[in-house]
Amino acid sequence: MQKEQEHIFVKKLEKHQNIVHKICTFYTNNPDDHNDLFQEITIQLWRAYPSFRGDSKFSTWMYRVALNTAITLYRKSKRRVKAQDYDNISFKIEYEDYDPTADKQVKLLYEAVKQLNSIDKALVFLYLEDKSFEEIASTLGISNVNARVRMSRIRDRLKRIVNP
Amino acid sequence: MNELDLLKKHWQKTDKNLPKYSYEQLYQMLHKKSSSIVKWILYISLIEFAIWGALYFIIPQESHEFNKEMGLARTMLIGSILSFVIFLFFIGLFYYNYSRIKITDSVKELMRSILRTRQTVYLFIIWNIVSSAIVMVLISLHYSRNKEKLLEFILEQNPTLNIENTEAVITSFFIGFSITAIIFIGVMLLLYRIFYMRLLKRLKSNYKQLQDMEKDI
Numbered sequence: 001m002q003k004e005q006e007h008i009f010v011k012k013l014e015k016h017q018n019i020v021h022k023i024c025t026f027y028t029n030n031p032d033d034h035n036d037l038f039q040e041i042t043i044q045l046w047r048a049y050p051s052f053r054g055d056s057k058f059s060t061w062m063y064r065v066a067l068n069t070a071i072t073l074y075r076k077s078k079r080r081v082k083a084q085d086y087d088n089i090s091f092k093i094e095y096e097d098y099d100p101t102a103d104k105q106v107k108l109l110y111e112a113v114k115q116l117n118s119i120d121k122a123l124v125f126l127y128l129e130d131k132s133f134e135e136i137a138s139t140l141g142i143s144n145v146n147a148r149v150r151m152s153r154i155r156d157r158l159k160r161i162v163n164p
Numbered sequence: 165m166n167e168l169d170l171l172k173k174h175w176q177k178t179d180k181n182l183p184k185y186s187y188e189q190l191y192q193m194l195h196k197k198s199s200s201i202v203k204w205i206l207y208i209s210l211i212e213f214a215i216w217g218a219l220y221f222i223i224p225q226e227s228h229e230f231n232k233e234m235g236l237a238r239t240m241l242i243g244s245i246l247s248f249v250i251f252l253f254f255i256g257l258f259y260y261n262y263s264r265i266k267i268t269d270s271v272k273e274l275m276r277s278i279l280r281t282r283q284t285v286y287l288f289i290i291w292n293i294v295s296s297a298i299v300m301v302l303i304s305l306h307y308s309r310n311k312e313k314l315l316e317f318i319l320e321q322n323p324t325l326n327i328e329n330t331e332a333v334i335t336s337f338f339i340g341f342s343i344t345a346i347i348f349i350g351v352m353l354l355l356y357r358i359f360y361m362r363l364l365k366r367l368k369s370n371y372k373q374l375q376d377m378e379k380d381i
Contacts, residue, residue, distance in 0.1 A: 011190050017190070021182040031309050038185075040200065044195040048267045072274050072367075073200035073267070109171045117369075117376075119271060127168060128175040141270015158167040 008047050013042065016059050020045075020066050026125050027070040029114070045067045048116055063126070071118040105162055112161040115160050120154055123147060201363050202265055202281055205257045208359050209288070213251050220244060226321075233317045234310060236303070243299065252286045278367050285364055289356050293349060300345040304338065 013020075020041050024034040048065050051059070113124055119140070126136040137147040185193075231237045261281040265274065306316050315330055318337060325333055 001336075002330060005196060006191070010187055010194070013190050014185070014187050018182055022178060025178065025182070034183075039193055039196060040198060042190065042298060043196065043198045044267045046194045047198075051266065051268050061268070068267050068269070068271060068274055071271060072278055073202065075267075085300070105167070105170060106174050109167055113171070122271075124168070124171075129170045130172070130176070141272055155168055156168065158171075162167050 005049070009046060012058050013045065019059060019062050020128070023066045023070050023125065026113075026121065027074070027118070037070060040074055041066045041069045044073065059104055060135075060139070062140075063129075063131075067122045067125070067139065071122055106163050109158060112158050116154065116157075120150060123150055124154060127151065199366065201263045201366060202278070205285060205360065205363055206255070206262050208218075208363075209255050209258050210285075212359075213248075213255060216251065217248070230317060234307065234313055236284065236306065254284070254291075257284045257288075275371055279371050282364055282367050282371065285360055289360060293352060296349055296352065297345075300349075304341060307341070308338070340372065 019098075020038055022039065024037045028034045028037050045062065045065050052061050113121065116124065122140055123136060126139060131139070133144055133147050133151075136151075137144045140147070142150075228237065245380050258353075261277065265277045265281075267274070269277070292303055311334055314337065315334060318333060319325055
């Protein structure tokens with residue numbers, strides 16, 4: 001029974017692993033930390049799996065558990081982002097239409113986002129994942145109004161950084 | 165296009181460059197150990213309990229004899245049992261905190277659980293430091309009330325000491341005792357700072373974010 005549950009869980013995780021990888025990319029700055037966080041999220045997902053009742057989509061449930069782990073239980077402490085870390089992020093992104101000005105802006109934005117606190121980072125992450133405010137609020141367990149207020153502040157902050 | 169939408173446009177291209185783990189790799193990950201902060205707090209407290217337990221049995225026989233001579237053997241035994249029981253109670257609380265953390269809770273609920281963990285650890289540290297300090301003070305008070313017995317024991321153990329100057333012998337003993345007590349408590353504080361406080365610092369920054377979030381509502 002346990003083996004069967006493990007098999008079903010790993011199959012689901014294999015299918016949706018991109019979500020976890022994206023969270024790891026967002027919350028860490030180098031491949032070692034990325035792998036560590038992926039490992040921790042996998043353990044926490046498995047630990048919480050009995051509570052997954054299937055009334056929401058597996059991917060939705062996964063966002064919540066994975067983000068909660070990245071926000072609160074991850075042991076590695078936050079460290080300052082170094083210059084090479086931005087290159088680390090940008091190497092993961094393939095530019096189809098390379099535009100040096102936009103590239104510079106994107107680097108600045110990643111730099112700014114990396115410095116947000118872990119909850120604001122989660123909000124930005126879900127926004128980038130094209131989630132609605134309703135979904136963002138329900139995933140993070142905050143009110144819709146709160147999500148909107150915080151997002152508007154983040155937007156202002158990012159604007160000031162890119163256009164000082 | 166605003167800044168976040170520019171970022172979103174680039175972000176959505178990350179998919180194809182992400183690493184991919186195989187079924188086997190993912191399966192192996194399930195059976196590895198978690199390194200979550202709360203679990204580490206529980207582990208460290210268990211290790212600390214084992215060390216205190218071992219220290220109690222490692223203490224040289226002379227020390228037990230000394231306590232016996234000073235009429236403290238029974239009190240020390242009861243005190244040790246009591247402190248071990250309280251220690252076990254705290255370990256139980258750490259386990260309770262750990263098991264109550266549901267990673268599927270909302271961020272706010274999760275952080276409340278984390279706040280509870282922090283409070284328990286603080287209480288545990290304060291209890292250990294304050295109770296150790298109180299025990300040291302009580303022991304020294306007991307010694308000062310039983311100076312004759314104390315002197316007798318010291319002279320018995322160190323026959324070469326000058327018995328003419330008993331005041332100096334007693335004063336040196338108390339100075340030595342106080343320095344040892346201060347070093348002992350200092351080392352305890354240092355170890356707590358290294359092991360527990362580093363983990364608590366990370367939890368504290370999370371809690372501050374929770375407070376900010378409440379202000380926004």
